Amino acid sequence: xxxxxxxxxxxxxxxxxxxxxxxxxxxxxxxxxxxxxxxxxxxxxxxxxxxxxxxxxxxxxxxxxxxxxxxxxxxxxxxxxxxxxxxxxxxxxxxxxxxxxxxxxxxxxxxxxxxxxxxxxxxxxxxxxxxxxxxxxxxxxxxxxxxxxxxxxxxxxxxxxxxxxxxxxxxxxxxxxxxxxxxxxxxxxxxxxxxxxxxxxxxxxxxxxxxxxxxxxxxxxxxxxxxxxxxxxxxxxxxxxxxxxxxxxxxxxxxxxxxxxxxxxxxxxxxxxxxxxxxxxxxxxxxxxxxxxxxxxxxxxxxxxxxxxxxxxxxxxxxxxxxxxxxxxxxxxxxxxx
Numbered sequence: 001x002x003x004x005x006x007x008x009x010x011x012x013x014x015x016x017x018x019x020x021x022x023x024x025x026x027x028x029x030x031x032x033x034x035x036x037x038x039x040x041x042x043x044x045x046x047x048x049x050x051x052x053x054x055x056x057x058x059x060x061x062x063x064x065x066x067x068x069x070x071x072x073x074x075x076x077x078x079x080x081x082x083x084x085x086x087x088x089x090x091x092x093x094x095x096x097x098x099x100x101x102x103x104x105x106x107x108x109x110x111x112x113x114x115x116x117x118x119x120x121x122x123x124x125x126x127x128x129x130x131x132x133x134x135x136x137x138x139x140x141x142x143x144x145x146x147x148x149x150x151x152x153x154x155x156x157x158x159x160x161x162x163x164x165x166x167x168x169x170x171x172x173x174x175x176x177x178x179x180x181x182x183x184x185x186x187x188x189x190x191x192x193x194x195x196x197x198x199x200x201x202x203x204x205x206x207x208x209x210x211x212x213x214x215x216x217x218x219x220x221x222x223x224x225x226x227x228x229x230x231x232x233x234x235x236x237x238x239x240x241x242x243x244x245x246x247x248x249x250x251x252x253x254x255x256x257x258x259x260x261x262x263x264x265x266x267x268x269x270x271x272x273x274x275x276x277x278x279x280x281x282x283x284x285x286x287x288x289x290x291x292x293x294x295x296x297x298x299x300x301x302x303x304x305x306x307x308x309x310x311x312x313x314x315x316x317x318x319x320x321x322x323x324x325x326x327x328x329x330x331x332x333x334x335x336x337x338x
Contacts, residue, residue: 035337107150163320
């Protein structure tokens, strides 16, 4: 990407400042900018790093109020982010040489895909406007967010062009991925849980809320009385993404579940039903009825072969990408000054 010209307003302001200094008494100098890295002939400025780090800084401050901890975590974040920005600059150079671009409509589709994924995960309607609202809440401007999506799409195109041809997954690599998968399941207690979820919208009246809670109690009793829990889920659950899978998102490590859900699972015997429990998930309150299926055992390799080959492919792509970036760095002047 070519260097951007200095905006006319900035050049004019700088000229005015020089003129003022010529007639003003000496003043103490103030450093307003500095170079934190150089890639080829292009600098990365401190203000660029701060802008990319804004969301991360907000997240750190949400997790702790300890100034010392914040300082340490921010410095570590700056180092990791700057390293990533160096990679971004090199990828942009490669994209320019290969004439690869990301038009605005591709960015729009990328954001729409994020909304669709969020909708599938949350079981409720999620629009691009909802995504942008969440982005703003995390301290990013719409322009910065779109630029981040552009970088991700650009990297995907470069990986397909420059990295994917280097990776050829073998049967042995698929079986190696399977061994790692089995080890993960052994180290982390893996459970499958069926969940019937009823949303308690903030707009409900007191009477409507009481009716929803009464319905949850009724459904729990009906399940315990022998009714098909999967049919109850398909008929009543507000989690549309799991209505057709009997309320299940598949086997998951127990420690990856929301703490409140994890506690309910541990307190409920396998293949029995929990009492309705009200919890807050994100910005919504929901009533859940859980049915743990017990600890999941690892399937045989043949049953998950395609998934394991995909895992091996993703691992191979990440390794090859790192090697490719290292090769680029050997041929480009990189000076980190942070």
